Amino acid sequence: MPKIVDHDQRREEIALSVMKAVAKFGLERVKLEHVAQEAKCTTGLLMHFYPNKKAMLNAAMEIVVTALGERYEAAVNEPDLVEGLSSVLPLDTERKREWKVWLSYWGGAPFKPQDRSRTHAFYNKNHVWIRNLLELAVERGEISAGIDIDAAADHLVGLTDGIGIRATLDPSAWPAEAQIEYIESYVKLLK
């Protein structure tokens, strides 16, 4: 009897393996063999799901962007602004992996004009996600109603990238608590 395989589920598992391999070796250096090793399959099977390396790397980036969106959307239910904003930082293994994929993507993006519109759209979304969290915090009286909410959202987009980079490149200097305190010290300026 043939084995029943859920094609979509396998596809998703492989995309996750791509992400793990990219987080280990970087976008430019990762090889099909690395992904196959993570996915415990042959490179032939990989090609069946993703016809080329580019398609695989795009799948990895999609996982990262989707995870980020889900974290910000979940943060809407978080009663504390700092907790919500910090939920996307490289606080644990999974999120550290996502940040490595980010940095790796950024490393190549300025040299690929086709990545620009994707980046533009992403940052616009990022602004809106953070803006929503700030609006909720104003409603709760957690931060001042008098702040320039768009400026603050833009600051937080930059601060998140800034601290995410430092914590990824210099993890021993930035344990999870230090990253959260970093966001907290900015939020204090909005009170």
Place this chain on the structure above:
Amino acid sequence: MPKIVDHDQRREEIALSVMKAVAKFGLERVKLEHVAQEAKCTTGLLMHFYPNKKAMLNAAMEIVVTALGERYEAAVNEPDLVEGLSSVLPLDTERKREWKVWLSYWGGAPFKPQDRSRTHAFYNKNHVWIRNLLELAVERGEISAGIDIDAAADHLVGLTDGIGIRATLDPSAWPAEAQIEYIESYVKLLK
């Protein structure tokens, strides 16, 4: 009569050519031939100055870090905090090039443990440079004496990286004036 060549000057010119080639193609993709084309010399001559690709790329990063340090040091004489802080942003061709080298470096750094201590030392310096500018601004009465100066310096390290990345990846959305306004809107919170 043999041509008199200033070896150090030639070395510096070649390092600048490395930087230009890296800014065009990215650290991972740049080839000896690209550098030779920029430097208008043979790949053989290149190898005479830098024995391997790694040595060349290190020279490019050194140029970027040196330029950054010089900009922050010059900013000490700048009577306006926002101008001083903004002087390292990707405001023109030269600085855009430096940021592309940065991003390219970051793309590979999480995968090279030997880059970590270099990154750590760099960010500590960066903190001190910005802290100095903030102290001068407090003395001038440009910002409040009551601010947490270390927290603000850390915010500005992150904001600089954050806006530098966005402006490099999405240059049409972030012309020079918009980048400066970004820093200005944060500085307002320190008044």
